[in-house]
Amino acid sequence: MTPILKWKIPVKTVSEANCSEHWTKKKKRHDIQKKWVWLFFNREGHFIPLPCKIKLTRIGKKILDSDNLPTSMKWIRDAIADSIFTGLAPGRADDNHNLFWQYSQQVGKEYGVIVEFFDLKDPKPDMK
Numbered sequence: 001m002t003p004i005l006k007w008k009i010p011v012k013t014v015s016e017a018n019c020s021e022h023w024t025k026k027k028k029r030h031d032i033q034k035k036w037v038w039l040f041f042n043r044e045g046h047f048i049p050l051p052c053k054i055k056l057t058r059i060g061k062k063i064l065d066s067d068n069l070p071t072s073m074k075w076i077r078d079a080i081a082d083s084i085f086t087g088l089a090p091g092r093a094d095d096n097h098n099l100f101w102q103y104s105q106q107v108g109k110e111y112g113v114i115v116e117f118f119d120l121k122d123p124k125p126d127m128k
Contacts, residue, residue: 001118003117006117007040007114009037009076009112011032011033011036011113012111014072017067017071018068033076033079034079037076037079038079040115041080048117052100052119054077054099054101055118056077056101056102056113056114056115059106059108060107061108070103076115077094078091078093081093081094
């Protein structure tokens, strides 16, 4: 399946479950993550068809275990869903039944998150 939209957001993600930073440092990281998502949504100006699958691929210096991977991208996931479903309470839009989330990760020299949107109504066969 080919993504209808693909971004590479230059942000660092860390395991929020195992993080023992001061709350101001966490807030700054979360605000940066949300701002980048907002900038991509406004720059691209795309309508996201529903239902859709959203694949989040974390790029980092090391691999996180399976329970820490989703928590590392919590704020990015919330910001994406909030941009699709505006007007809801912050953090509530990501549980919509029309959004299907998938997580993966890879080791890289630079930090980042690749965000891919897939139209689940797309009748075209997968060419890969």
